[in-house]
Amino acid sequence: MNPTLLSRRRFAAAAALATLAPAAFAQAWPTRPVRLIVAGPPGGSADLVARLVADPLARELGQPVVVDNRAGGAGAIAVGELMRAQRDGHTLLVGVNSLVSEIPHIVKLPFDVGQQLKPLAELARAGLVLVAHPSFPAKNLAELVAYAKGRPGEISYGSYSPGTMSHVLGLILNQSAGIQLQHVGYKGSTPALTDLMGNHIPLMFDGLATSLPLIRSGKIRALGISTPRRAPQLPDVPTFREAGYPQMEAIGWMGLWSSPDSAAPAQASVRQAALKVLADPGLRARMLETGFEAGQPRSSEDMTRELHADFDRVGKVLQSVGFKPE
Incomplete structure (x- = not known):
């Protein structure tokens, strides 16, 4: 066979496989239980929201969803645990938006929280x-x-x-x-x-x-x-x-976060599953009973822009009174 023709066929086959790979990954994921790291203690707000969504999320994903509380360090312990996990989408974090918009002004951390967390879905919100x-x-x-x-x-x-x-x-x-x-x-x-x-x-x-x-x-x-x-x-x-x-005016929201570099198909799949869970009237009613409203279906990009704006807003107010991080 002509070497040039053979090379072209190999390239076409590789391109086809590359196109199919994300779809195949999405169909296969998750292949084991999904861990929800909770940035807060048992009984806290993040824990409450995580446990409200864990079971219905498990039904959507077809795998158990395990809640893992990692309190302390103003959320740094939970974020650090996410950073150490494999980037295959099987480890996620539930925590409040202040992890990115407020905590960096309060505590000196060994890493940039905003660079380690990507919001996939807004689970709950409250004022x-x-x-x-x-x-x-x-x-x-x-x-x-x-x-x-x-x-x-x-x-x-x-x-x-x-x-x-x-x-x-x-x-x-x-x-x-x-x-x-x-x-x-x-x-x-x-x-x-x-x-x-x-x-x-x-x-x-x-x-x-x-x-x-x-x-x-x-x-x-x-x-x-x-x-x-x-x-x-x-x-x-x-x-x-x-x-x-x-x-x-200010809103606190509980997010479902991943590492930014975790598998993109997994991010898309878990976001889709979370949005479906949040659309359930029964879950929305339970959210209201606990003092929350179900989260809005905003994109990751919209949430990230808001986080940056809130970070700047909080920083300016704290600087005006000479507040220093611990």
Whole structure:
């Protein structure tokens, strides 16, 4: 046979195989259980979302989905575990967007989190709610601002961690309203909420999922929420935008992440499966019961652009008050 013709046929065959390879990979994947590394402790928000989606995701993928909690290090331990895993799509991470947009401002890490994580799907979302002790005299944000203006530096607010959005929202309110709320940082929502209920601090910015049971029981009171529209769980609580502070709008979302260089067909398959799971009305109802809304079907590119914008936004506010990472 003519050598040139033989070479052309070999090239055509190789090209055909290359075209078929991703499809064959997608059909074969996953070939073993999928591990969901959770950037948080058992019972935390990330764990709650991971366990809500694990079983239906397993049904879609045809393999067990195993939840593996790796708390600590402001999420660095979980990200490090993902970095050490094989890049074949069988190891994923569930964690909040602050891993990329906030944590790098707070803790000096040995790697660039934004370069190690790629968002595949937004699983759940919720706003931050400004909550108060029931005895606090202000019943809404406008009354709080008026009350604080007459008491500069005398009123404190808690956050679940310094440098996070629960801290930053108070700084934005101070700058926007010309008041001087004093920040008190905690290590987690639980100790901050305990002090709030004990009236050791009068105010706190917290995630809706952790505050919602206490709001419903009357142990704390909601003054406003950071979502673009009112939360369906708290229809009577106005948004910060409604109160005249659109700059305080913020969304926390729980993402399903992979390593950017993991197998592309696996990324596409797991994203498709996750979006199908999130479209189920039963799952969406369970999300609402726990203080979340089901995530929106945004693309990886859209989520990445938002992460960069939020990173810059948080950084500018923290720099304005001289905040330094640990």
